[in-house]
Amino acid sequence: MFALVLAGLPSAAIAQTTAISAPPAAPAAQSTELPPTRADILRGEYGRYRANNDLLFYHLDVRVDPARKSISGSNEVRFRMLSDDTRIQLDLHPSLNVDRILSEGAPLKYARELSAVYIDFPARLRAGETYTIDVHYSGMPLEQGRFGSMAFRTDSAGRPWITTACEEEGASTWWPNKDQWRDEPDGMQISVAVPDGLMDVSNGKFVGSTKLGDGYTRWDWLVQYPINSYGVALNIGAYAHFSDRLGDLPLDFYVLPENLARAKPQFAQAKPMLEIFERYFGEYPFAKDGYKLIEVPYLGMEHQSAVAYGNKFANGYLGRDFTGVGISLQFDFIIIHESAHEWFGNAVSAADASDMWIHEGFATYLEGLYVEQRFGREASINYINGEKPRVRNQAPVVTQRGIHREPTQDQYFKGALFLHTLRSVVNDDAKWEKLLRDFYQRFKYRSILTEDVVQFFNAQLGQDLTPIFNQYLRRPAIPVLELKFQDEGTLAYRWKADERDFAMPVRAGAPGALQILEPTTDWKTMRSPAAKDVFVVATDLYYIDVRRLE
């Protein structure tokens, strides 16, 4: 998703000044946030009753009543036990009723605590065996969060327009599932009955619609890939549909009928965008499911193969140049950013919200790659550097695990600036592109942690970049290059960083003739390649601060 806060950010310089005064081996800054609540732990912890099973398949089969603002139906959950046990944990928001939970037609006992639903089996489930249960539920979902979780709206003609977007609040706000990030089902069927005259667009391949004869029509969708719980979506409306193809890949677009004329030229941006990301990373990750772009009444969300779009058919971010360097208005931010999540977020997923920069840092960096392909490397450098004023550097990008604590907004811009910096460290564009592609290919359809990213990059590059990853992702401050021009043309230089072993090459020297310095956190000296007043550092290629000592 994208949660840009446009006002009220303190300047990055304030945080950086603090960093300079910190000793080089300072202990890691701890989160200043509040301790986790019981609800946070139930949501975020991958405890025994989640870890004892592996999701295989969901069939979510629901009926949505716009007049009552209610949902009812069931989720058939198929899973394989990983260890012997008699209990598993699913999740469902307390505002919704569990009507019954069945195993082969027989009711199971269950206990609820806040959003957790503990399901007890009369006989011990065996490791390696596969089981199926049906969780029947009903109720009126509580509209909550920035995008509503599940929101019952109407369009300008007064017709029902019902959408879901629940990344922060959790998918269990509107359907029962194993609501965490580590485990995904290998596929899913989504069946949604809505009043005749409306349609539901969900994730996956459209299977068909069936008139039920009671004033409702059921719309069936089949997801043929692993899917994270927050990526599952309903989009119910009186949609108009148009389509296109990119080779064998079906592209389907759903908008309100009155917006058809505006949508057609705007959504033409989807095809070249997909071509650019395919060029970098390989085939669109969900080829069998197709690519869809669906109009919604909120800004946007990366729902897998069913990208939610609410950017008002305008370029930029709701028509604004949010990086302030004149490039954002050249493309539709939501089409590019949310679709980038198909590769990073949906195909390669974070296993815990703590590591969500794997979604947002990469998706934001992919915007830069898109800009590079369309407008050139110089424009891309400007675009990424335009994000610097939005970084706060007040808390580490990677947060505490197991409590579903999302990182700050730095996960977007600092995450992208970090990858931009890493590219300069690699200092070989062909090698960098291969590294990104191999990284994606290695981890697609998997849920990973930052440690997996570090390990992969270290192994591929044959060097230990862990202190660089740690400084940017696990410490609040960015590194500061300290320079001291001494007598007789000698330059002393070092990194001021929290990581004692931080060592990162950086380009600096005389304008037009930059060379690579290899500072560490210990002082080094060299004959200065340029006089003090003309010496420059390539701060457009590295996200760093430079401090000249008198």
Ligand SMILES: [Zn+2]
């Ligand atoms: Zn995003």
